[in-house]
Amino acid sequence: MTDARAEALAVWELVVGLEVHAQLDTRTKLFCGCALEFGGAPNTRTCPTCLGLPGALPRLNGRALEAALGVALALGCEVPAVTFLDRKNYSYPDLPKNYQISQKHACLGTGGTLELLRSGRRVSVVDVHLEEDAGKLVHGRDAAGAPCSLVDLNRAGTPLCELVLGPDLRSVDEVDDACETIAAVLVALGASRARMEEGNLRFEASVSVRRAGETALNPRTEIKNLNSYAAVRRAVTWEQARQVALLEQGGRTRAETRLWDEEGRLPYEQGVPDALRPPEARVRALLPAGWTGGRTQFMRSKEDAHDYRYFPEPDLPPVLLPADLVEAARAALPEAPGARRRRYAEALGVPQRQAEDLTRDRPLAAWFEGLVAEGVPAPEAANLALNQLAAWLKGRGLDAAACPVPPRRVARLHALVAAGALPRDLVWKQVWPRVADDDLDPDEVIRREGLTPVDAGALDAAVDAAFAANEAAVRDLLAGKQKARGALVGAVMKATKGRAEPGQVNARIDALLAQKRAEAGG
Numbered sequence: 001m002t003d004a005r006a007e008a009l010a011v012w013e014l015v016v017g018l019e020v021h022a023q024l025d026t027r028t029k030l031f032c033g034c035a036l037e038f039g040g041a042p043n044t045r046t047c048p049t050c051l052g053l054p055g056a057l058p059r060l061n062g063r064a065l066e067a068a069l070g071v072a073l074a075l076g077c078e079v080p081a082v083t084f085l086d087r088k089n090y091s092y093p094d095l096p097k098n099y100q101i102s103q104k105h106a107c108l109g110t111g112g113t114l115e116l117l118r119s120g121r122r123v124s125v126v127d128v129h130l131e132e133d134a135g136k137l138v139h140g141r142d143a144a145g146a147p148c149s150l151v152d153l154n155r156a157g158t159p160l161c162e163l164v165l166g167p168d169l170r171s172v173d174e175v176d177d178a179c180e181t182i183a184a185v186l187v188a189l190g191a192s193r194a195r196m197e198e199g200n201l202r203f204e205a206s207v208s209v210r211r212a213g214e215t216a217l218n219p220r221t222e223i224k225n226l227n228s229y230a231a232v233r234r235a236v237t238w239e240q241a242r243q244v245a246l247l248e249q250g251g252r253t254r255a256e257t258r259l260w261d262e263e264g265r266l267p268y269e270q271g272v273p274d275a276l277r278p279p280e281a282r283v284r285a286l287l288p289a290g291w292t293g294g295r296t297q298f299m300r301s302k303e304d305a306h307d308y309r310y311f312p313e314p315d316l317p318p319v320l321l322p323a324d325l326v327e328a329a330r331a332a333l334p335e336a337p338g339a340r341r342r343r344y345a346e347a348l349g350v351p352q353r354q355a356e357d358l359t360r361d362r363p364l365a366a367w368f369e370g371l372v373a374e375g376v377p378a379p380e381a382a383n384l385a386l387n388q389l390a391a392w393l394k395g396r397g398l399d400a401a402a403c404p405v406p407p408r409r410v411a412r413l414h415a416l417v418a419a420g421a422l423p424r425d426l427v428w429k430q431v432w433p434r435v436a437d438d439d440l441d442p443d444e445v446i447r448r449e450g451l452t453p454v455d456a457g458a459l460d461a462a463v464d465a466a467f468a469a470n471e472a473a474v475r476d477l478l479a480g481k482q483k484a485r486g487a488l489v490g491a492v493m494k495a496t497k498g499r500a501e502p503g504q505v506n507a508r509i510d511a512l513l514a515q516k517r518a519e520a521g522g
Contacts, residue, residue: 031058050157052097072109102131115338124166374411
């Protein structure tokens with residue numbers, strides 16, 4: 001961290017809240033029967049309802065409601081007895097109705113908390129609500145080469161669950177932690193696939209800074225439609241530097257909406273009055289060393305809720321949420337990612353980073369728990385899941401949900417190594433590939449390949465023969481030159497075709513060395 005950046009961070013505190021738009025994992029859109037699939041030719045998954053044609057009426061997708069309710073309950077939100085949807089009125093080319101059906105006055109959940117995976121700190125959840133997505137604009141050039149924007153309405157009406165986090169995040173690392181934790185929660189619930197590369201998950205960061213020790217919040221800027229974790233981190237980092245530079249020169253921040261310009265192609269602070277434009281050189285001095293490209297860019301002044309003229313959606317009735325239905329949904333919730341991470345780390349002794357990684361991958365976590373159930377100590381099971389198995393799956397383009405290798409087979413491999421029956425390298429380099437690729441039990445591979453363990457008598461004979469054939473190495477070992485041990489171990493491994501357990505080989509070598517020393521001393 002540069003000195004200028006370190007000094008500024010000591011004076012100015014970062015304050016960040018997040019809005020999260022998660023596409024719910026349903027087969028159809030929120031208010032119609034159009035299919036939801038990634039990709040597809042533009043405007044091929046539309047109907048009169050999602051096109052906003054006169055006379056077309058919405059019908060609420062029950063699966064979307066259940067999924068969003070599960071998210072609210074998992075975050076400890078208070079759920080109302082009656083919820084309803086609102087119209088949020090604004091005009092935009094990819095919003096054919098000129099309004100969006102969302103929630104403002106009776107959200108599905110309010111007042112919850114999110115436990116961050118890495119730090120365990122709890123941050124506030126303002127609300128969880130349902131809303132439909134708009135379409136998207138595709139910018140390009142027409143046949144004559146003139147700039148144009150085309151409208152694709154395949155996404156219009158996609159069911160979204162929006163989560164609003166309070167202004168509780170105090171560093172870029174915490175923001176990153178919150179983003180990854182939210183994704184883990186959504187996946188654990190089966191509410192969303194949370195694949196940012198498919199547009200399943202988008203973030204909007206509300207950023208402000210204030211002097212360290214102050215409690216009042218300064219005006220915030222909202223950075224729209226951040227569609228990767230890297231974009232969130234970089235956008236917040238730039239915006240923090242921009243606001244600090246502005247306040248340092250005596251300027252004032254203002255409530256505004258900004259976009260993230262990843263390549264830094266747009267002119268610096270385009271459309272911003274001189275009084276609100278801090279020197280670019282100072283902003284860059286407050287960024288991490290080696291910063292290239294991206295920066296936030298002014299879009300418009302920030303709207304207030306009244307600008308959208310919210311009112312209850314007249315074409316959809318209120319939804320009753322009886323207490324027994326809510327409690328049944330609460331009882332069906334899976335273990336929360338934060339609780340799972342704590343259990344792995346604190347109760348099972350898995351290292352913190354590995355506990356986090358397992359928690360993020362629900363199928364891999366299930367496979368890991370199957371390995372523990374087979375008697376493999378949890379720290380070793382975590383290593384096998386995250387390294388041995390994960391590398392094999394990656395090499396074959398599989399994820400853990402499609403893993404064909406049952407945990408009991410890997411538990412048997414582990415037992416062979418733990419008992420000293422076979423060397424670790426032989427088990428994982430020769431036996432494991434046959435177990436995984438050929439769908440065989442470990443003992444069947446060992447039988448077919450003639451890899452049965454070396455008995456004690458045969459091992460002792462192999463070490464004795466290596467001693468007799470490598471007198472120079474023995475002399476060097478007796479003289480304290482430990483590198484010579486490799487020649488003896490290598491000779492034994494060659495004689496036993498790699499089946500000798502190294503620990504047993506070294507123990508026999510040490511015994512023979514002790515005997516030699518005793519004879520020499522006598």
